Amino acid sequence: MIPPRVLTIAGSDSGGGAGIQADLKTMLALGVHGMSAIVAVTAQNSLGVQGYWELPPEAVRAQLDSVLGDIGAQAVKTGMLASPVLVETVAEVLAGLDVPVVVDPVGVSKHGDPLLEPDAVDTVRERLLPTATVVTPNLYEVEQLTGVVVDDERDLRRAADAILELGPRWVLVKGGHLPGDPVDLLTDGTEEHRFPAPRIDTRHTHGTGCTLASAIASYLALGEDIPGAVGKAKEYITGAIRHGFQLGSGIGPVDHAWRWRNA
Numbered sequence: 001m002i003p004p005r006v007l008t009i010a011g012s013d014s015g016g017g018a019g020i021q022a023d024l025k026t027m028l029a030l031g032v033h034g035m036s037a038i039v040a041v042t043a044q045n046s047l048g049v050q051g052y053w054e055l056p057p058e059a060v061r062a063q064l065d066s067v068l069g070d071i072g073a074q075a076v077k078t079g080m081l082a083s084p085v086l087v088e089t090v091a092e093v094l095a096g097l098d099v100p101v102v103v104d105p106v107g108v109s110k111h112g113d114p115l116l117e118p119d120a121v122d123t124v125r126e127r128l129l130p131t132a133t134v135v136t137p138n139l140y141e142v143e144q145l146t147g148v149v150v151d152d153e154r155d156l157r158r159a160a161d162a163i164l165e166l167g168p169r170w171v172l173v174k175g176g177h178l179p180g181d182p183v184d185l186l187t188d189g190t191e192e193h194r195f196p197a198p199r200i201d202t203r204h205t206h207g208t209g210c211t212l213a214s215a216i217a218s219y220l221a222l223g224e225d226i227p228g229a230v231g232k233a234k235e236y237i238t239g240a241i242r243h244g245f246q247l248g249s250g251i252g253p254v255d256h257a258w259r260w261r262n263a
Helices: 019-029 057-070 084-094 118-131 139-146 153-164 208-221 226-242
Strands: 005-013 033-045 048-054 075-078 101-103 170-173 183-187 192-196
Touching: 005 019, 005 057, 005 208, 019 033, 019 208, 033 057, 033 084, 057 084, 075 084, 075 208, 084 118, 101 118, 101 208, 118 139, 139 153, 153 170, 153 183, 183 226, 192 226, 208 226
Parallel strands: 005 033, 005 075, 075 101
Antiparallel strands: 033 048, 170 183, 183 192
């Protein structure tokens, strides 16, 4: 039996909590075969990102052509893309695919370190988001992409509509940075689904965005529809946050193997 295949296109996290490493751990935990196209290498640990180095666009394109031309994928997830030329390179390939694409529009790390050049934001809006089946911005990324500021849960739909105007089919606006118990809003402009979750008292949340987007892509590859994939991915990330652990002296990662450890 060949498991469904999911391709992540993102940066490498040397600390293993986010980026490509988090994506592949999530995919393994959920029963799909993970593949990767690395666009940048970071020097990163629990204290933050000390630096990153982009790969040449021809190296990124070669990875994509190699994987997609031979193995193929049932879903694709994107994360850190770093620069305008890399966003354009990835978007050009995604526009020619007929599989679900989950875009995590990464702007900064958990520690607040920038992972996207300021002049790449327009390229994300104009080239990348129109290729997305689902885009998963947090509130900072909503403001960066649209200028909409979300102050409370009532603003989530306005934020979602602003993202949808940029071309994705669905948007999941993550409300975790609001006070109180977090609520995420999923909509395609017609349907609307809200996903509440308990507020977990932990600071060890490194990799939450990468993990959630990869879980959505994994469940789409397994045959779930959009709301079903998001619902199951939310259950997975909530457990991973609940079991997050200290690593180093800063912000530790979520636990991608929490189901195995607690079976």
